[in-house]
Structure formats: structure tokens, C-alpha cells
Amino acid sequence: MVTMKDVAEHAGVSIATVSFVVNDTKPVTPATRARIEAAMVELGYRRNAVARALASRRTRILALVYPVFERPLNTSSVEFFTSAAAAASARGYHLVIWPVSNDGRELGELLGQRLVDGVLLMEVQLDDSRVQVLERSGTPFALIGRTREPDRYRYVDIDFEATVAGAVDHLAALGHQHLTLVLGSGVDHGDRDYGPFARTRAAFDALLPERTLTGRTIEVNQTEDATALADRIVASHPAATGILVLNDHTALRLVAGLRRTGRKVPGDISVMGLLAAAESGMVCDPPLTLMRAPGPELGRLGADALIRDLEKDEPLPPRLVPCAFEPGQSTAPRRSS
Amino acid sequence: MVTMKDVAEHAGVSIATVSFVVNDTKPVTPATRARIEAAMVELGYRRNAVARALASRRTRILALVYPVFERPLNTSSVEFFTSAAAAASARGYHLVIWPVSNDGRELGELLGQRLVDGVLLMEVQLDDSRVQVLERSGTPFALIGRTREPDRYRYVDIDFEATVAGAVDHLAALGHQHLTLVLGSGVDHGDRDYGPFARTRAAFDALLPERTLTGRTIEVNQTEDATALADRIVASHPAATGILVLNDHTALRLVAGLRRTGRKVPGDISVMGLLAAAESGMVCDPPLTLMRAPGPELGRLGADALIRDLEKDEPLPPRLVPCAFEPGQSTAPRRSS
DNA sequence: CTGAAAGCGCTTACAG
DNA sequence: CTGAAAGCGCTTACAG
Known part of the structure; x- marks a missing residue:
């Protein structure tokens, strides 16, 4: 391994000076700089990040x-x-x-x-x-x-308030007055304390009365099959004609399940993804309307x-x-x- | 920051001995070991990985x-x-x-x-x-x-040979004699040199004559919409009743596109995912038959x-x-x- | 502008 | 079993 010491010897300077040009941290005359740079190239010097980190107390x-x-x-x-x-x-x-x-x-x-x-x-x-x-x-x-x-x-x-408002207002403008919010947990033990769930739910609960709409929230997990999932979500709020779904996987499964159980999307029920990837929308049939996560x-x-x-x-x-x-x-x- | 030196002083030993117990790298009498361990706990010592890496020449x-x-x-x-x-x-x-x-x-x-x-x-x-x-x-x-x-x-x-054989034999056992292999590129510039594409294609081309089946391969990218994608894939080999698809996103889009263009899956055409995630199968309607990638x-x-x-x-x-x-x-x- | 030297916090022969 | 010391490859006051 080529070290600063090697470069310094080769260029006839001290290792401090080599360090100054490597890091551009102190002025060095053009002539010495050139000698050092030539030596680095010739020897194939690469600064050792571990040593640098120890000396500078920063690993970067x-x-x-x-x-x-x-x-x-x-x-x-x-x-x-x-x-x-x-x-x-x-x-x-x-x-x-x-x-x-x-x-x-x-x-x-x-x-x-x-x-x-x-x-x-x-x-x-x-x-x-x-x-x-x-x-x-x-x-x-x-x-x-x-x-x-x-x-x-x-x-x-x-911004969960703005996101929920965007979705709810889109559905409200289409005439939907009864909405369901589906929180699709990616973990087994539930996710009550998970930030996006808590804040989406809170925004939803706060917004609906303002818009004089009704809404229910349901939390589901990833293990259920599409048909059972759709049935359960519909049963939780039968009047709902608009559904907002928090995770992509759940949204896609729900749309598949609604179709398989004879409900038309969007004819009977409108579905929107929340915090979703555009990519997920494209694999859905019909293509999913969604609020795209700003990754x-x-x-x-x-x-x-x-x-x-x-x-x-x-x-x-x-x-x-x-x-x-x-x-x-x-x-x-x-x-x- | 608490260092080995601090621990050594606190325990009345040398830093070498501290190192021996931290790394369990040389025998140390139970008594000194106990003193050192007590000192570490008391001072809240944590070994500095950067210094360790520099000295041992391994960052881990x-x-x-x-x-x-x-x-x-x-x-x-x-x-x-x-x-x-x-x-x-x-x-x-x-x-x-x-x-x-x-x-x-x-x-x-x-x-x-x-x-x-x-x-x-x-x-x-x-x-x-x-x-x-x-x-x-x-x-x-x-x-x-x-x-x-x-x-x-x-x-x-x-094992691409075994994977392709598994998929082809599944379809052949169902009576499908004309197959299409779809390679769904995730990048714009094409992926001819991408290992999984090249090896899947080669395995497919080698296997079909052995099984006296016909097959074509088509490479597509991610930009096309589902309907156009389905039409193009079908047109590339109209006799095919079985389609193997290499990437999940493409498989889902194809299934959606086939339905939207009036073809029934699996009634008219059978579709299988290759190197797919079980998760992707679950969001598909109908659930996708697939060869699961052994991640x-x-x-x-x-x-x-x-x-x-x-x-x-x-x-x-x-x-x-x-x-x-x-x-x-x-x-x-x-x-x- | 440049250099000698201390120091970052460890590991590891080596000696005893 | 334990310690003194060199060394890992850098950075950074400090002095000149």
C-alpha cells in the first residue's frame, strides 16, 4: 500500500505538505504542489480513509x-x-x-x-x-x-394533512360522501404507533367533519388473501364508495379482491393509494389514482x-x-x- | 470519549491487557479480567472501531x-x-x-x-x-x-437452467406448446449483457427443442403502458398460449394489459413470473404462478x-x-x- | 509556505 | 499471564 510517507519521500517534502495538497487545506506553492501531484499519480496513491478518520475524528x-x-x-x-x-x-x-x-x-x-x-x-x-x-x-x-x-x-x-386533504377532496369532488381509510400494516404485531399511520388517521378524522363526510378507519395486515381482504374492508363500512389505502401492496390486493368479489373499480367503488409509488399505480388494473410519496x-x-x-x-x-x-x-x- | 487507556488506568493494568480481554485474544487471569470488565462497565467503555480498524487493518x-x-x-x-x-x-x-x-x-x-x-x-x-x-x-x-x-x-x-425448466415443464404439462419469454428491462438502454437475461434466454433456447416446443423471446422496457405492452407481446408470437415473464413489474403490467385487451388469464393465455417475489404474486389478479427468486x-x-x-x-x-x-x-x- | 512532532485509539509482536 | 513499545496512516496545532 502506498502511503503519504511514500509520496512525501518521492516528492522530497514532508507528509504534512502532502496532506495539505491532498486536502487542499493550506496554501502550497505551485511548484511543490506539482511535484506532489506527480508523485501521487506515479505511485498510484489513494488516501486511506480509516487513518484519515482516526486522525480527524470523522469517518464521513x-x-x-x-x-x-x-x-x-x-x-x-x-x-x-x-x-x-x-x-x-x-x-x-x-x-x-x-x-x-x-x-x-x-x-x-x-x-x-x-x-x-x-x-x-x-x-x-x-x-x-x-x-x-x-x-x-x-x-x-x-x-x-x-x-x-x-x-x-x-x-x-x-405533510399528512395536505396529503389526506388532497385525496379526500378529490373523492369529494367526485361526489363520494362515505369514505374508508385502510391502514395496511407491513408487520404482524400491528402498527398503532407508526408515525404515518397515526398522522394519516388523525388528519382523516379531523378533516371529515369539516367536509361533512363520513369515514371509518380499518387496520389490516399483509397475510390475508385478496378476496377476504376486500370483503372485510367493504363490510367494515358498507356505505363507503371511496377508499383510501395507505400501503401499495394493500392497495393492489384490495383492487384485485374487489374485482374478484364482483365489485367494479371505479364503477362501484373508487380506490386511491396514499404515500404510494408511481410504479405501483402502473401495475394496477385499472391504473391506480394515488398521492405519490415524495421520496x-x-x-x-x-x-x-x-x-x-x-x-x-x-x-x-x-x-x-x-x-x-x-x-x-x-x-x-x-x-x- | 472513554478509551482503553482510561479503562487500563482504572483497572490498574496495561492497555494491552485490556485489549486481550476486549477481544478475548489471549488468556487473562479471572481476577484481572474481572477488574477490567468492571472498569469497562463503570466507565461505559465502547471499543472504537476506527482505531481498531487502523491497527488491525480490517474494518469489518x-x-x-x-x-x-x-x-x-x-x-x-x-x-x-x-x-x-x-x-x-x-x-x-x-x-x-x-x-x-x-x-x-x-x-x-x-x-x-x-x-x-x-x-x-x-x-x-x-x-x-x-x-x-x-x-x-x-x-x-x-x-x-x-x-x-x-x-x-x-x-x-x-440456477437458470433448472428455473426455466421448472416453468416450461409446468406449462408443457398443461398442454402449452407455443411459448413466449418476456425479458422486462428495468433500464432504458436495454440489457443484453445483463446476466439473468442472457442466461434465461440461453436456457430457454436450449430447452425448447428438447421438449419439441416452439418459443420466441421479446425484450421490453418499463415505459410502455399495460395495454400496448400486452398487444405487442401477443403480436410478437400470436400462437403462444403460455408466457414467461422475467421481471415482476412487467409480469403484473402484462396480466393487467391482457385483461384490458380482452384476453382471459389463464383462460386464453397462461402467464408465469420468473425470478419473482412471492409478494408480487399476491397483488396480481389472478394470483401469479411463479418461480420464486431464492433471495x-x-x-x-x-x-x-x-x-x-x-x-x-x-x-x-x-x-x-x-x-x-x-x-x-x-x-x-x-x-x- | 513548509516541516517536525504529537496524537487519534487501538493491535500485536516481543520480552519477561 | 502481563507490560512496554512500536506502529497502523493520517491530521493538525505549532514553530519557523
């Missing part, structure tokens, strides 16, 4: 902490990651997905090793033990989502928020990003009966 | 290199990752997803920093520039997939192969894992016409 590694063992990474999260990684890379950081389970212990161990400079925490619960662990560790972090007390931390999140924008904002913290820049105010309306063919005017 | 970080900027991470890859990460974790390694673009340059830069001890390379092309980069770098690696010359490297891959098993085997290399263990022979048949309702006997 950021961890996207996602509970992959408990909850599968979905399309929107992958979009989020890609966008956040690009933003981090542009500012000289590595952003990697670090698989950590949800209970906080494993995260504590990771942070104790001081291998990562900062954390982007995903799939935040209202009361999330991982947040306490992060706080105690002193590692800078930003939340993608919010806890019960949002303003204690840096975060970016989806790319959240990714950029999340990475920015974290990096500003790391670099002691002025924090930006927390941002809430609404989902965008994406037209499909799964919603239509209520049938006059 | 393994990178799952996936070209996230070019190709979206799909469900099977996520399953692969989760399983590989668990296997790595059990052996004391961190396995993280490192976003690196496909062209090799970025990978070279990453490896030069010596931040990762080993690489699991995904989405391998037949001629993959990233493999040359890995080889030159001296970083241990294993391929998930194979290049044109498989046996020069450690790899694990899907979890490949993940375990891939992590093992890499770690054996890192630890200078005897290499295991390369493994090919077949997809498992997963019954659905998208295939049925050929209609006698």
Missing part, C-alpha cells in the same frame, strides 16, 4: 438506519435512499443503508463504535426508543418522520438537514412535503343510484 | 454494491440483502448497501479508500467493468451472478462465500440455486380449440 460515513429485519424496504424508501445518497455524495459523504433492528440495542452498539458520523433514521414511531439512543450517544441525526414531540429534533416528513425530495432534504448539523451550519426549519396527486383510472364519479 | 465492513442509481432495488434484492446482512452480522461483520454507480470508476474510488474489507457485487453483467476494478484492487469479493467466465471468481447465482438462500451463501475468502477458509464450490415453484392461478390447461 452516514448511516441510513432502516429496520430491514422488521419491515421490508419499499419502493418509496429506495427512492428516498437513492436521492439522499446522491446529495450526501455531492458533499463528500458516504450514505449507506445500515441494517439495524428496531429495538434500539443494536443501534446503540453501532453508535458506540463511532464508525458513523451521523444517522438518518427511518420508519419513526411516535415513541421511538431508537431516538433516545441517538440522543444519548451524541451522534448527530435527523429523523425521516416525527416522534410525538417533533420539535425536539431535526426532521423532515410527509426524492425527502431524501435530499433529509441528507441536507443531517449534513448541516454535522457541519454546524444554521439549521433549516423542519420541512413537511405533501404527496403529489397522480391521476389514474381507479376513481370516478359516484354512481347516482 | 462489507459492502453490498448495487447500482441503485441505474436500477431500482427490487423485492428479491432486498430479501437477499436482509439475509446476507444477518449472516454477516452473526460472524462479526457489518454488511451495508453501498450505493455505487455501474461504471467502475466510483467503485475504484471506494476501494482505494480501504474502508471496506470485502464486496458483494450485485447485478452482474456478462462483461462487467466493476469486476476488473475489484480484481485489480485486491479487495476480496464475491459475485451474486456470473460474468462470461464464471470460474475465475467466487460467486453464487440462480434469502443466495444472501446467506453469498455472505458465506465472501467471509470464507476474508478469513482464508477453504473456498466452497460455487453454488447455483434454483427458483422454487409457487403455484398461483395464472396458469391453466390449454383450451382445446
Whole structure:
């Protein structure tokens, strides 16, 4: 392995000077700089990031902490990651997905090793033990989502009020007065405390009276087959002609199940996806009308928020990003009966 | 930050001895061990992984290199990752997803920093520039997939011959004699060199004459809408009553498109997914019959192969894992016409 | 502008 | 079984 020492000897300078040109951290005369650069090229020098990290006390590694063992990474999260990684890379950081389970212990161990400079925490619960662990560790972090007390931390999140309003108003404009909100849990044990569920439900419950609509919420899980799922959802609120569905997988299964049980979408019932990926809409028949999750924008904002913290820049105010309306063919005017 | 030095002083021993008990690397009398452990607990000592990495020349970080900027991470890859990460974790390694673009340059830069001890390379092309980069770098690696010359490297891959045979024989047993293979490209520029495409196509072309069946292959991309997609695929081989589809997204879109264009699945045409996620089958209407990608098993085997290399263990022979048949309702006997 | 030197927090021969 | 010391490859005051 070629080290700075080798380069320094080859160029006839001290390793400090080599460091100054590698990092562009102090002025160096053009002549010495040229000698050093030539030596680096000739020897094929690559700066050792581990040594750099130890000396500078910064690894420049950021961890996207996602509970992959408990909850599968979905399309929107992958979009989020890609966008956040690009933003981090542009500012000289590595952003990697670090698989950590949800209970906080494993995260504590990771942070104790001081291998990562900062954390982007995903799939935040209202009361999330991982947040306490992060706080105690002193590692800078930003939340993608919010806890019960949002303003204690840096975060970016989806604007659930605006998203629910967008969906509800779309259906209301089509004449639907009775709505069902379906929360499709990706985990077995239920998700009452999961931020997106709690906030979507709250926004839904607050908005319906304002719009003089009726609504019910039902939580389902991933194990049921499409037919049973559709029957159960319809039975939970038989008057509903409009259904909002929180996760993509559940939305697609519901549409399939409605058809198989003889209900026409959108003829009998209109269905919309919430926080969905455009990609999911395209595989649905009919193409799903949806509120598209703002993965790319959240990714950029999340990475920015974290990096500003790391670099002691002025924090930006927390941002809430609404989902965008994406037209499909799964919603239509209520049938006059 | 509490260091080994602090622990050593607190326990009245040298830092070497602390290191011996932390790593369990040399015998230490129970009495001193107890003193040291007590000191660690009392001071809240956590071993600094960066310093450890520099001194031992091993970071214990393994990178799952996936070209996230070019190709979206799909469900099977996520399953692969989760399983590989668990296997790595059990052996004391961190396995993280490192976003690196496909062209090799970025990978070279990453490896030069010596931040990762080993690489699991995904989405391998037949001629993959990233493999040359890995080889030159001296970083241990294993391929998930194979290049044109498989046996020069450690790899694990899907058994495409067995997988194609499983699908073809299922359809042949139902009486289908004319088959179409659809390769659904996730990227714009086509994927001729992408391992799974090339090997599936080759297996398909080799098998059909043996079974005295006819077949055609068609490559499509992700931009077309479902109806146009279905029309084009049917037109490419009008006699076909059985269709095999390589990627999940394309399979779902095709089934939707067939229905919308008036063809019944499986009444008129049987459709099967190849290398698919069980999850995708469940959101399809009718539920998709498929050959399930062995993400979890490949993940375990891939992590093992890499770690054996890192630890200078005897290499295991390369493994090919077949997809498992997963019954659905998208295939049925050929209609006698 | 450049260099000598301390130090980042560990591991690992080596000696006893 | 334990310790003193060198060394991993850098960064960063400090001095000149």
C-alpha cells in the first residue's frame, strides 16, 4: 500500500505538505504542489480513509438506519435512499443503508463504535426508543418522520394533512360522501404507533367533519388473501364508495379482491393509494389514482438537514412535503343510484 | 470519549491487557479480567472501531454494491440483502448497501479508500467493468451472478437452467406448446449483457427443442403502458398460449394489459413470473404462478462465500440455486380449440 | 509556505 | 499471564 510517507519521500517534502495538497487545506506553492501531484499519480496513491478518520475524528460515513429485519424496504424508501445518497455524495459523504433492528440495542452498539458520523433514521414511531439512543450517544441525526414531540429534533416528513386533504377532496369532488381509510400494516404485531399511520388517521378524522363526510378507519395486515381482504374492508363500512389505502401492496390486493368479489373499480367503488409509488399505480388494473410519496425530495432534504448539523451550519426549519396527486383510472364519479 | 487507556488506568493494568480481554485474544487471569470488565462497565467503555480498524487493518465492513442509481432495488434484492446482512452480522461483520454507480470508476474510488474489507457485487453483467476494478484492487469479493467466465471468481447465482425448466415443464404439462419469454428491462438502454437475461434466454433456447416446443423471446422496457405492452407481446408470437415473464413489474403490467385487451388469464393465455417475489404474486389478479427468486438462500451463501475468502477458509464450490415453484392461478390447461 | 512532532485509539509482536 | 513499545496512516496545532 502506498502511503503519504511514500509520496512525501518521492516528492522530497514532508507528509504534512502532502496532506495539505491532498486536502487542499493550506496554501502550497505551485511548484511543490506539482511535484506532489506527480508523485501521487506515479505511485498510484489513494488516501486511506480509516487513518484519515482516526486522525480527524470523522469517518464521513452516514448511516441510513432502516429496520430491514422488521419491515421490508419499499419502493418509496429506495427512492428516498437513492436521492439522499446522491446529495450526501455531492458533499463528500458516504450514505449507506445500515441494517439495524428496531429495538434500539443494536443501534446503540453501532453508535458506540463511532464508525458513523451521523444517522438518518427511518420508519419513526411516535415513541421511538431508537431516538433516545441517538440522543444519548451524541451522534448527530435527523429523523425521516416525527416522534410525538417533533420539535425536539431535526426532521423532515410527509405533510399528512395536505396529503389526506388532497385525496379526500378529490373523492369529494367526485361526489363520494362515505369514505374508508385502510391502514395496511407491513408487520404482524400491528402498527398503532407508526408515525404515518397515526398522522394519516388523525388528519382523516379531523378533516371529515369539516367536509361533512363520513369515514371509518380499518387496520389490516399483509397475510390475508385478496378476496377476504376486500370483503372485510367493504363490510367494515358498507356505505363507503371511496377508499383510501395507505400501503401499495394493500392497495393492489384490495383492487384485485374487489374485482374478484364482483365489485367494479371505479364503477362501484373508487380506490386511491396514499404515500404510494408511481410504479405501483402502473401495475394496477385499472391504473391506480394515488398521492405519490415524495421520496426524492425527502431524501435530499433529509441528507441536507443531517449534513448541516454535522457541519454546524444554521439549521433549516423542519420541512413537511405533501404527496403529489397522480391521476389514474381507479376513481370516478359516484354512481347516482 | 472513554478509551482503553482510561479503562487500563482504572483497572490498574496495561492497555494491552485490556485489549486481550476486549477481544478475548489471549488468556487473562479471572481476577484481572474481572477488574477490567468492571472498569469497562463503570466507565461505559465502547471499543472504537476506527482505531481498531487502523491497527488491525480490517474494518469489518462489507459492502453490498448495487447500482441503485441505474436500477431500482427490487423485492428479491432486498430479501437477499436482509439475509446476507444477518449472516454477516452473526460472524462479526457489518454488511451495508453501498450505493455505487455501474461504471467502475466510483467503485475504484471506494476501494482505494480501504474502508471496506470485502464486496458483494450485485447485478452482474456478462462483461462487467466493476469486476476488473475489484480484481485489480485486491479487495476480496464475491459475485451474486456470473460474468462470461464464471470460474475465475467466487460467486453464487440462480440456477437458470433448472428455473426455466421448472416453468416450461409446468406449462408443457398443461398442454402449452407455443411459448413466449418476456425479458422486462428495468433500464432504458436495454440489457443484453445483463446476466439473468442472457442466461434465461440461453436456457430457454436450449430447452425448447428438447421438449419439441416452439418459443420466441421479446425484450421490453418499463415505459410502455399495460395495454400496448400486452398487444405487442401477443403480436410478437400470436400462437403462444403460455408466457414467461422475467421481471415482476412487467409480469403484473402484462396480466393487467391482457385483461384490458380482452384476453382471459389463464383462460386464453397462461402467464408465469420468473425470478419473482412471492409478494408480487399476491397483488396480481389472478394470483401469479411463479418461480420464486431464492433471495434469502443466495444472501446467506453469498455472505458465506465472501467471509470464507476474508478469513482464508477453504473456498466452497460455487453454488447455483434454483427458483422454487409457487403455484398461483395464472396458469391453466390449454383450451382445446 | 513548509516541516517536525504529537496524537487519534487501538493491535500485536516481543520480552519477561 | 502481563507490560512496554512500536506502529497502523493520517491530521493538525505549532514553530519557523
